[in-house]
Amino acid sequence: MHIAEGFLPPAHAIAWGVASAPFVVHGVRSLTREVKEHPESTLLLGASGAFTFVLSALKIPSVTGSCSHPTGTGLGAILFRPPIMTVLGTITLLFQALLLAHGGLTTLGANVFSMAIVGPWAGYAVYRLLKRFDAPLMVAVFFGAFVADLSTYCVTSVQLALAFPDPSSGFVGALGKFGGIFAVTQIPLAVSEGLLTVLVMRLLVQSSKGELTRLGVLLQGKKTDTKTESGASA
Amino acid sequence: MSRNAKINTLLLVIVAALAVLPLALGLGDDKKEPFTGSDSQAETAITENKPDYEPWFSPLYEPPSGEIESALFALQAALGAGVLAYYFGLRRGRRQGAEIASAKEAPAKRTAEGTAEGTAERTADVDSTRTTTEQV
Numbered sequence: 473m474h475i476a477e478g479f480l481p482p483a484h485a486i487a488w489g490v491a492s493a494p495f496v497v498h499g500v501r502s503l504t505r506e507v508k509e510h511p512e513s514t515l516l517l518g519a520s521g522a523f524t525f526v527l528s529a530l531k532i533p534s535v536t537g538s539c540s541h542p543t544g545t546g547l548g549a550i551l552f553r554p555p556i557m558t559v560l561g562t563i564t565l566l567f568q569a570l571l572l573a574h575g576g577l578t579t580l581g582a583n584v585f586s587m588a589i590v591g592p593w594a595g596y597a598v599y600r601l602l603k604r605f606d607a608p609l610m611v612a613v614f615f616g617a618f619v620a621d622l623s624t625y626c627v628t629s630v631q632l633a634l635a636f637p638d639p640s641s642g643f644v645g646a647l648g649k650f651g652g653i654f655a656v657t658q659i660p661l662a663v664s665e666g667l668l669t670v671l672v673m674r675l676l677v678q679s680s681k682g683e684l685t686r687l688g689v690l691l692q693g694k695k696t697d698t699k700t701e702s703g704a705s706a
Numbered sequence: 707m708s709r710n711a712k713i714n715t716l717l718l719v720i721v722a723a724l725a726v727l728p729l730a731l732g733l734g735d736d737k738k739e740p741f742t743g744s745d746s747q748a749e750t751a752i753t754e755n756k757p758d759y760e761p762w763f764s765p766l767y768e769p770p771s772g773e774i775e776s777a778l779f780a781l782q783a784a785l786g787a788g789v790l791a792y793y794f795g796l797r798r799g800r801r802q803g804a805e806i807a808s809a810k811e812a813p814a815k816r817t818a819e820g821t822a823e824g825t826a827e828r829t830a831d832v833d834s835t836r837t838t839t840e841q842v
Binding site: 473474475476477478479481482515516518519521522523524525526527528529530531532533534535536537538539540567568569570571572573574576577578628632636637638639646649650653654657658660661663664667668670671672674675678679680 | 710713714717718720721724725726728729733734735736737740741742743744745746747748749751752755756759761762763764765766767768769775778779780782783785786787788789790793794796797798801
């Protein structure tokens with residue numbers, strides 16, 4: 473979903489940068505507070521960032537005959553809330569912009585907005601909503617990660633359609649075109665990301681119950697077995 | 707294989723199938739260049755919508771070849787996978803260490819208190835037995 477370096481007109485690049493900046497600043501504050509108050513969570517923070525690193529490096533073939541990659545932002549958003557994921561996502565995007573020439577510095581604001589802000593917030597919102605309706609934890613995790621992934625690519629399509637409307641059909645036509653390239657390609661990948669996030673969450677439930685309870689993913693005093701979680705996650 | 711391990715393996719198999727099926731079914735066969743990146747397809751689409759658009763900034767550093775680029779992508783994935791593996795390895799080690807410790811303390815506890823039930827009671831017991839073993 474990277475918008476390549478220089479591929480957004482300056483006005484758009486600046487506007488997305490300005491829109492993203494407060495989220496990143498707020499995220500950095502949340503992250504430093506979390507590390508200061510709970511130094512023991514540093515390790516899990518690193519693991520969440522690492523998950524994004526792995527997933528956004530995996531280029532996977534899709535039904536449209538092209539390749540794309542997951543984002544890995546759903547997990548961190550569910551564990552640590554979206555502001556902290558914004559920082560982890562921005563670090564990943566910076567790494568790719570500086571070393572891989574994927575994405576770019578001028579388009580960083582736009583890419584941060586789609587992958588590190590909208591994705592985590594949308595995924596987190598869906599996760600919380602499903603939990604509110606007593607969905608099993610792993611179902612909520614799956615759809616949270618699925619939506620975090622897919623919404624990122626939808627936002628990228630909107631960003632490009634705004635900057636490059638179709639000469640005849642305008643914004644809507646361009647949205648269809650970019651949506652066809654990004655969003656449709658992304659559907660099976662978003663499913664894959666959902667399943668991988670469930671896998672990691674299952675491993676975390678097995679290995680890090682205390683940490684998950686402190687973060688509010690698991691409820692205190694309830695049975696944390698994945699099978700009985702459905703009844704426990706009120 | 708435990709039930710947990712079976713479910714985890716199944717999840718990985720489905721992910722692998724989702725990735726391999728488009729290739730196996732030849733879904734990119736109608737394209738001139740099958741399975742290119744969607745990022746570069748978007749660049750093509752941009753130049754279709756606005757043929758006179760020129761990127762006004764270029765990357766500060768660009769990998770000199772496709773090989774170097776894939777090496778750097780592999781590095782990114784390896785870094786991430788390494789940290790994840792470290793995390794889960796550390797957790798597993800700590801858990802096993804705790805299990806061994808509690809298994810060692812179990813006989814002492816039985817003689818002292820009889821059979822303990824309930825996790826809260828048990829952790830309290832572990833603490834008390836730890837102090838007694840330390841005294842010894």
